[in-house]
Amino acid sequence: MAPELGSTARNWFEQGGKQYAQFRPEYPSELAAFLATVSPDLGIAVDVGCGNGQLTNQLAGHFEQVFGIDPSADQLANAVPGNNISYVCASAEILPIENNRASLVVAAQAAHWFDLPSFYGEVRRISVPRATVALVSYGVLSLDGDINQRFEDFYWKEIGPYWPAERKLVDSGYADLIFPFNEMKAPSMSIQKAWTLAELLGYIGTWSAVKQLRETGQTMLLEKFAADMTVLWGAADTRREIRWPINMRIGHITA
Template identity: 50%
Template structure:
């Protein structure tokens, strides 16, 4: 990883990032050859890890951020381990499913893929999951898009581009496994949406470089457009899954 953006602030990340829908866990279990062991790499505070535990006998969540792991909720059947995608603390041939949710764009992919192949059981599936740019209601959309693409945009790490394109351009040398289209849907008041923005690496990068006024100006405009702050507004994230068999190479 060029930088662990989530080394600090695990509590905020756990509280303010959207959870994945139950359908994602079910879909990942469907494409796995067995429901023995799943390994969730870059698990953070366990947003996906817990969902996998509903379908697999054993789930291992791996993350390099000790603060993230400290805020991961304990779940029956889940073990958390401190480690990196490039040096996974998992035994050879163990995993029926390897996942990386909103994390693969930070990895040294060749090294990660080597590790994923090492820990894979026969027929194991690798799934790289991302959720794209949040979609807001029409009355909020124009100002949000200006904030996202023009104002906070220069502060995103370059790896963010892979998320914006739904991992379409990420190196993925495995035979593809089709996955159903899924979405994260929430209805949030103003404070919840602003708290979510505060977890963005671009927002932290802007603040660290003395440009926290970018978020303040947007927050003021958003507050005016939102109306009653407690009024729930619909927010949607499209989920992308690049899935493939680890015991084959695409041609």
């Protein structure tokens, strides 16, 4: 049976909105463009669990009005502003949107934290007929060359036990989530960046598993990984190609 996540899941990103905004990779522009093409109209888009508004801001280039919803005031304090964007501090289970307004409801790298039955009930309430619903996630990054093996050992073996249970849903591309909508096939997309080691380590520092590891005092794992990567990486200003596959469950609301 597919999992249904409860509202008691810890909000790992309650703090650190500034770091999250600085180091989390941006979505490719084609993601927002695609979501606009499959929505019934370009009136209102709602980005649930919007964090610092990375996708929210991109959607604002396509929709007349965009609402960014997140339960973390710290995240919203670091959100990207826009003339047609309204950010609201609220949960996914009680959306502050009027009935029958949204043409698109999207949750990017966030749905694994939601109480899905409650969220889906709210999605149906706020949406227009045939509205588009999209649950977006990006998977485990891959690096170029042999350095990728050291990263994979760190991700799967060393820090693996410190990930919240919800992370498995991201690793599977949300394949195991209940999705009670008229589903369509999503196009292949990826996030691609050319980062220095400092940028990669800054991104890793935003992981929920790293926060848990620090709380348990096991920082030597981080120190060993950073030291190994420093040797393998080369010069500090070297930029290496990094890729995250984008996964998406997407469909339309039917009566």
